[in-house]
Amino acid sequence: MSAATKTDNNPAPTAIEMIKVKVDGRELEVPRLSPDWQGKLAPTTMIQVCEAAKQDVPHYCYHPKLPVAGNCRMCLVEFGTPALGPDRKPLLNADGTARIAKSPRPAIACATPVSPGMEIYTSTPGVKQMREGVLESLLINHPLDCPICDQAGECKLQEYSVDYGQSGSRFVEAKVHKPKSVDLGPRIMLDAERCILCTRCIRFTKDIAGDDKLGIVNRGSYNTISTFPGTAFDNNYTLNTVDICPVGALTSKDFRFQMRVWFLKDTKSICTSCGTGCNVHIGSREEKIYRYTPRENEAVNGHWMCDEGRLNYKWIQRTDRLRDVLVHGCKSSWGEALREIAHKLKQAPPGSVAIIGSARQTNEELWLLSRLKSRFGAISDSFPRDGQPDKLLVSADKNPNSNGARLTGISFTEAGINLAKIADGIQGGVIKTLLVFGENVVKRAVSPAALSEKETTTEAIEVHGITADVLAKLETLIVSDILPNETTRLAHYLLPGCAHAEKRGSFTSTKGRVQKFMQAVEPAGDARPEWDFLQDLVCNVTGKEGFHSIEGLFNEMAKSVPAFNGLTWAGLGETGVSVKI
Amino acid sequence: MSGSSAIIVVDDTVDIVGALANLSEFYAHESCGQCTPCREGSLWMSKTLHRLSHGQGRKGDADYLLKIADNIPGGRTICAFGEACSWPVQSFVAKFKDEFVAKGAEDEARRARQSAGLGGEKETAEAQH
Numbered sequence: 001m002s003a004a005t006k007t008d009n010n011p012a013p014t015a016i017e018m019i020k021v022k023v024d025g026r027e028l029e030v031p032r033l034s035p036d037w038q039g040k041l042a043p044t045t046m047i048q049v050c051e052a053a054k055q056d057v058p059h060y061c062y063h064p065k066l067p068v069a070g071n072c073r074m075c076l077v078e079f080g081t082p083a084l085g086p087d088r089k090p091l092l093n094a095d096g097t098a099r100i101a102k103s104p105r106p107a108i109a110c111a112t113p114v115s116p117g118m119e120i121y122t123s124t125p126g127v128k129q130m131r132e133g134v135l136e137s138l139l140i141n142h143p144l145d146c147p148i149c150d151q152a153g154e155c156k157l158q159e160y161s162v163d164y165g166q167s168g169s170r171f172v173e174a175k176v177h178k179p180k181s182v183d184l185g186p187r188i189m190l191d192a193e194r195c196i197l198c199t200r201c202i203r204f205t206k207d208i209a210g211d212d213k214l215g216i217v218n219r220g221s222y223n224t225i226s227t228f229p230g231t232a233f234d235n236n237y238t239l240n241t242v243d244i245c246p247v248g249a250l251t252s253k254d255f256r257f258q259m260r261v262w263f264l265k266d267t268k269s270i271c272t273s274c275g276t277g278c279n280v281h282i283g284s285r286e287e288k289i290y291r292y293t294p295r296e297n298e299a300v301n302g303h304w305m306c307d308e309g310r311l312n313y314k315w316i317q318r319t320d321r322l323r324d325v326l327v328h329g330c331k332s333s334w335g336e337a338l339r340e341i342a343h344k345l346k347q348a349p350p351g352s353v354a355i356i357g358s359a360r361q362t363n364e365e366l367w368l369l370s371r372l373k374s375r376f377g378a379i380s381d382s383f384p385r386d387g388q389p390d391k392l393l394v395s396a397d398k399n400p401n402s403n404g405a406r407l408t409g410i411s412f413t414e415a416g417i418n419l420a421k422i423a424d425g426i427q428g429g430v431i432k433t434l435l436v437f438g439e440n441v442v443k444r445a446v447s448p449a450a451l452s453e454k455e456t457t458t459e460a461i462e463v464h465g466i467t468a469d470v471l472a473k474l475e476t477l478i479v480s481d482i483l484p485n486e487t488t489r490l491a492h493y494l495l496p497g498c499a500h501a502e503k504r505g506s507f508t509s510t511k512g513r514v515q516k517f518m519q520a521v522e523p524a525g526d527a528r529p530e531w532d533f534l535q536d537l538v539c540n541v542t543g544k545e546g547f548h549s550i551e552g553l554f555n556e557m558a559k560s561v562p563a564f565n566g567l568t569w570a571g572l573g574e575t576g577v578s579v580k581i
Numbered sequence: 582m583s584g585s586s587a588i589i590v591v592d593d594t595v596d597i598v599g600a601l602a603n604l605s606e607f608y609a610h611e612s613c614g615q616c617t618p619c620r621e622g623s624l625w626m627s628k629t630l631h632r633l634s635h636g637q638g639r640k641g642d643a644d645y646l647l648k649i650a651d652n653i654p655g656g657r658t659i660c661a662f663g664e665a666c667s668w669p670v671q672s673f674v675a676k677f678k679d680e681f682v683a684k685g686a687e688d689e690a691r692r693a694r695q696s697a698g699l700g701g702e703k704e705t706a707e708a709q710h
Contacts, residue, residue, distance in 0.1 A: 070616075070659065071615050071617070071659065072616070072617055073616050073617045073618055073657055073659075074617075104656075105656025106656050106657065107656070130652075130657060133618060133652030133653075133657070134618060134652075134657075137617045137618055137620070137621035137622060137625075137652065138617055138621070140621055140625060141621065170645065170648075171625070173625065173628035173629060174628070176624070196617075197614065197617075197620070216614070218614075219610070219612065219614055220610065220611075220613065220614045220620055220623060220624055221614060221620050221621055221624035222614070223614035
């Protein structure tokens with residue numbers, strides 16, 4: 001085959017044979033092979049065809065990214081295949097169409113491959129009756145405690161009961177009682193009575209997280225999800241089982257009883273706990289964040305995210321957030337402070353300014369800092385933040401935007417190499433003005449136990465020689481941060497910034513995915529997004545009018561940063577664009 | 582038919598409701614619980630038959646049982662155990678429907694007498710059994 005002789009890294013995919021099938025009378029062409037849960041090519045299944053035909057097939061145990069179990073029986077459909085005569089040739093109807101031999105038995109759409117000429121029936125009386133039967137079976141032993149269940153509002157049992165169930169129950173026997181409020185692990189609670197035994201959580205834990213902790217104990221209707229006695233369900237991905245649990249059996253200890261899901265506003269955002277850049281939904285209500293849930297992005301995190309990143313949001317709403325613009329410790333206004341800073345910067349002799357950015361800042365903010373840098377011939381850097389990676393999603397780089405800092409010119413191939421130079425410059429009296437954004441520069445490498453909530457557990461800040469004594473030698477120390485720390489207390493000008501959930505912007509992941517995120521909640525107090533006030537500062541310094549929207553700013557940045565050439569804010573879409581890093 | 586293609590010969594003194602209750606209890610105990618119709622259906626049928634054979638029956642229980650049993654077989658389950666647990670219920674109720682109906686009717690009538698204050702001590706004791 002000629003395709004096999006191609007030598008580049010991306011050989012043209014071998015053409016997959018297309019076959020014709022009918023879904024509820026509608027003919028469509030589908031590939032004979034489709035990617036399975038691991039992305040490997042496998043025979044296309046009925047449920048994939050029905051999805052392509054936009055024909056809903058209800059299902060509980062099937063999940064596109066988990067191995068097929070086929071145990072819930074909710075996706076049963078009827079089907080037929082072309083009838084063959086004794087000579088193995090297709091039989092034809094009087095009008096010349098292929099005669100279809102309807103299968104006497106139904107098939108589960110999730111596990112049955114399609115064949116050429118197959119007809120799938122998803123809405124016949126027989127199929128409806130089977131769905132009613134399965135739903136009735138699932139509901140007879142269910143506690144029906146929706147009013148106090150966290151899943152209510154996003155529960156497949158509720159949804160399918162309305163769509164496909166019966167209105168009444170004829171069950172008059174006693175329900176099976178199972179353990180409730182079972183503490184499965186540090187983050188997970190199980191209500192075994194709500195469980196419909198789809199085994200999604202078991203398959204996820206075994207095949208995706210690689211930590212075979214969950215299983216089923218007991219037989220028949222007494223089946224119960226359980227851990228091995230004496231062990232805790234405690235890997236770093238346990239909360240994904242709460243997402244994929246179609247009912248309220250597995251609940252997050254962090255989120256349970258906190259908020260009804262229909263009140264939550266979902267905002268498309270990015271997790272900032274490491275460089276992977278998992279796509280998330282921020283669930284918030286009335287300016288309070290209640291949870292992160294993973295947002296599907298095949299190019300980055302698939303359907304999953306780690307527990308550590310998911311629960312790392314509480315610092316955003318700490319009561320000691322920086323709220324006020326402070327000039328030499330006294331409350332001031334943005335206009336006044338930015339004017340004064342611009343004035344000082346303009347008077348600063350070349351080479352006397354240093355900028356310490358943060359790889360937790362957005363691409364746009366770092367680019368604005370780099371414009372200040374080139375204006376003043378400043379020396380700049382950002383802080384490295386390394387941790388333990390894992391095999392699934394967690395990156396060793398604990399900064400969400402190390403590549404952004406590098407591509408915009410704030411840091412270099414190895415982040416942090418200029419920090420000692422900056423320390424020396426301040427010591428030697430050459431550097432007199434220092435801008436610090438989002439980094440507690442005087443902090444030393446500390447034990448994980450002593451880290452604040454904002455800091456993730458495994459990072460270590462390198463010892464670089466910028467101590468409080470060194471900072472005291474500066475003429476002007478401009479600091480922007482979100483939470484108070486040793487450095488913000490030393491600042492001459494303190495500018496309160498925003499967490500990613502309070503602003504818009506974009507990050508560049510460790511793999512070079514440029515992804516944008518949206519604002520979920522309002523900033524605390526007087527705090528403003530860093531890009532917003534940096535824009536004003538750049539404008540004050542250069543005299544050039546800036547952009548008042550993140551769209552314009554991003555598009556301008558994309559023109560000037562080579563790696564981002566050709567990108568537009570709108571073009572990033574919801575799942576981002578990969579760039580060469 | 583008694584389920585998995587087995588034949589059990591019993592004489593006409595055997596209580597057919599009790600025999601089916603015994604058979605269904607076996608199936609409910611044996612169901613592995615992997616797939617929904619058999620997991621829930623086998624125990625449901627067993628509970629109903631236990632009730633029916635312990636003086637708590639209803640006239641409509643024969644049809645009720647058939648409807649439960651009809652939701653299990655016919656390729657809806659992963660393995661043939663689902664078919665096996667529903668077949669005896671379907672065939673017993675089909676062949677001896679009058680016995681199931683009579684048993685349920687008898688229980689209903691007795692409960693009605695009791696609630697109307699006509700039930701003797703003996704019958705109350707029987708119902709509690």
